[in-house]
Amino acid sequence: MPELPEVEITRLGLMPLINHKVSQVVIRNSSLRWPVNLALNSILKDMPLVGLQRRGKYIFASFPIGTLIIHLGMSGRLCIASKKSAVQKHDHVDIIFNGPENKILRYRDPRRFGSITWTEDDPYQHKLIMSLGPEPLDNEFSADYLYEKLRNKSVCIKNAIMNSHVVVGVGNIYASESLFQARVQPHRPAHKISKDEIKSIVDAIKDVIENAINKGGSTLNDFFDVDGKSGYFQNEHHVYARKGMPCYLCDHPILQITLGQRSSFYCKNCQK
DNA sequence: CTGTTCTCCTGTGGGC
DNA sequence: TGCCCACAGGAGAACA
Structure with missing residues (x-):
């Protein structure tokens, strides 16, 4: 993926x-x-x-x-x-x-x-491109922007940040990882997230994506770059696919829930 | 408009 | 070893 x-x-x-x-x-x-x-x-x-x-x-x-x-x-x-x-x-x-x-x-x-x-x-x-949201690493993708965009949305925050009309490029894996880093639980309604938490989420998304790009990387078992070399970022998830395993920060078991028919992972203790 | 569900497809891995 | 089947997921389309 x-x-x-x-x-x-x-x-x-x-x-x-x-x-x-x-x-x-x-x-x-x-x-x-x-x-x-x-x-x-x-x-x-x-x-x-x-x-x-x-x-x-x-x-x-x-x-x-x-x-x-x-x-x-x-x-x-x-x-x-x-x-x-x-x-x-x-x-x-x-x-x-x-x-x-x-x-x-x-x-x-x-x-x-x-x-x-x-x-x-x-x-x-093009109709596939025209209505896409901002690039996560652009300045346009800011706490002000996301807060405004989500203030009337009742969908859970994880589905909101995975919506390419809100921000592009956040897939299922990085959505869980970003919310862990921002310490926000994935199932909370988007419009009930505070401005400060929104800022943490924006910062986390930028950080996670920037990090992955810098590492030349992948979160994917079968991703290979154009030279056929395997990515080496694939085993560095904090929560994704770690159901039942201890949180790296607090040892509580990582939970798995389904949101929008997609698996979501989080730490109930670290994420509020 | 909003939110939810369905859909495309094949490789993988668990259970027996 | 082989068969069956659930599961994985990007994101537009269809629907309520």
Whole structure:
């Protein structure tokens, strides 16, 4: 489950492909979350990749005439492969580039929750992107902003911060981790959280995400960066998936509850 | 508008 | 060892 840090690491890892021209697009399986445009091969042929940006968990791969909006979903992964890399079972799309090395941007996604969407318009105006909330590391994502945004919302705070229209990039794992760090219990209604606690939550989200990016990291067993090296952040959760195990701060057992049909973990003693 | 539930999918792991 | 099945989850769609 790539979260924002993994997506950012992936984007950075793909930068060597910039300015390379597409020679061929191979679509082995077009049935991702939305059907992949089967005309991509003719659309992108001879087009140079001119930019790689990120908005939330979406990667924008831009070409002179349009943009691929890519989401890794649950199990998606982008890597730079070569002609001699064996194609594996769930390698659904290859974008093959010209040049002596014949680099390949390869999309693999066993569960196919991800998506590759072609647009010739401004990607920031795309309906998937337009209404996204602020980036967690931007100054725009502040205690003032979040407090205002949540003051009338009765949903629990964990579901609120996982809502990409509130703030992007906070998935199930980092939501639990951030709330532990902020010492706020996940099931509390969002509008009953004090301004000070909101500030702690904002700080915690920034800290957790920044940390994960700096560690090059992953919270995911099957996340690999573009060179195939495993992330090494995966066993550093304080509460996630630690049901019944002792809290690192106070030894109380970590509790698991279900919120919005997703597992949530917290320490009843440390979080208020 | 808000909040809730459903949905897509395959790999993994527990139980027997 | 093999079979069955619950579970995992991003986030839009559909629904109340």
